[in-house]
Amino acid sequence: MPKYNERGSSSQRGYGSKWQGARELYLAQNPFCADHKERGRDVIATVVDHKIAPKLFEAKQSRDPERITRAHKLFWDRNNWQGLCKLCHDSHKQRLEKSGVVIGCDVDGIPIDSNHHWSGGGG
Structure with a gap:
């Protein structure tokens, strides 16, 4: 497992102020945990999860323009987002x-x- 400093800061991984605004809007529009909803339970989502991890920081480190572009697209693709409660995000996800x-x-x-x-x- 990578150490914290090897992952980069949250801003370096794309989670700056632009993300925070998009996250708040997404959670307002999608307030329930997707995993719990599948099981018929309404639990408040607190995390916007990328279904497929974009690995933006790693892409930037590679300096490969195509890889960076793909990672950015995946990062901002709302079809790749899902609301999860912290427990679901931090455990089975x-x-x-x-x-x-x-x-x-x-x-x-x-x-x-x-x-x-x-x-x-x-x-």
Whole structure:
């Protein structure tokens, strides 16, 4: 896991005043946690999450103009955003980004992610 200083500051990663304004507007328009909503529960979202991490800081460090452009587009693409509560964002969303597998199982104990190694997937 990268150390904090290797990730850059929040501003270096794109989370400056422009992001804060866009975040506030998005949460006002999408007030509920997307993960909880899927389970039929209304829990207030406090984090705007990128479904696919844009890795803007890493793109800037690469100095590759095409990679930077792609990262910027992904960062500001509202279709790539979802509101999450802090618990969902800081727990299973982070595990998903690290492992690439959705955590959880159905009522029969079968993993819900078809890529999970117990499902015969590639995970």
